[in-house]
Amino acid sequence: MKGKVKAVRRAESGQMTVELAVMVPVVIVVGLTVFNLMRFIEVCSVFDHVALDAVLSQGVAPGGEQVESVAAASVRSCIEDALGSERCSVSVQTRDVTPALHDAQGLVFPISPLLTDFVCTLSYRPWPSSFVIAGVAYDSPVVLRHTRSIVVDRFRPGVVV
Numbered sequence: 001m002k003g004k005v006k007a008v009r010r011a012e013s014g015q016m017t018v019e020l021a022v023m024v025p026v027v028i029v030v031g032l033t034v035f036n037l038m039r040f041i042e043v044c045s046v047f048d049h050v051a052l053d054a055v056l057s058q059g060v061a062p063g064g065e066q067v068e069s070v071a072a073a074s075v076r077s078c079i080e081d082a083l084g085s086e087r088c089s090v091s092v093q094t095r096d097v098t099p100a101l102h103d104a105q106g107l108v109f110p111i112s113p114l115l116t117d118f119v120c121t122l123s124y125r126p127w128p129s130s131f132v133i134a135g136v137a138y139d140s141p142v143v144l145r146h147t148r149s150i151v152v153d154r155f156r157p158g159v160v161v
Helices: 002-013 015-059 067-082
Strands: 089-096 101-102 108-110 115-124 130-132 137-138 145-154
Touching: 015 067, 015 089, 015 115, 015 130, 015 137, 015 145, 067 089, 067 115
Parallel strands: none
Antiparallel strands: 089 115, 101 108, 115 145, 130 137
C-alpha cells in the first residue's frame, strides 16, 4: 500500500512548477496594464486641474504680445512644467467662439466677441510599448489621449463660459 502512495506523489510533484511557469507571464502583463492605467488616470487628474488653472492664469492675459499663439504657448508650457513627465506631451489649440443673439428680423448681435476656446490635449505613451514573455504578448496603444476644453474671455479675467 505504501508503494502506491509514493507513485502518486511523484506524478504530481511538478504540477505547481508548471502552473507557476504558465501564470507568471500572464500576471506580469496584467500588472503592467494596471500600472499604465493607474498612471494614466493619475496624469489625467493632474492635467484637468492644471489645464484650468493654466488657461485662467496664462491664457487670459499672457505675458508679452496679446495674441492667441502666445497665449497657447504659455498655457502649454505651464501644463508641461506642472506634469513633469517624459511620458506625456501636451498640445494647446485655440479658436474663436462667438455666441450670438438673433432678433426677429434675423440680425445677429454678438454677446461677447472675444471668447476663446482653449482645447488642451494630453498624450500619454504607456511603458513599455510592447514585449513578449513566454508566448504572452503585451502591446499597449501607441498613445492614450485626454482632452479638456475651456472657454474664456481673453480680455476680461475671470470670465469663464
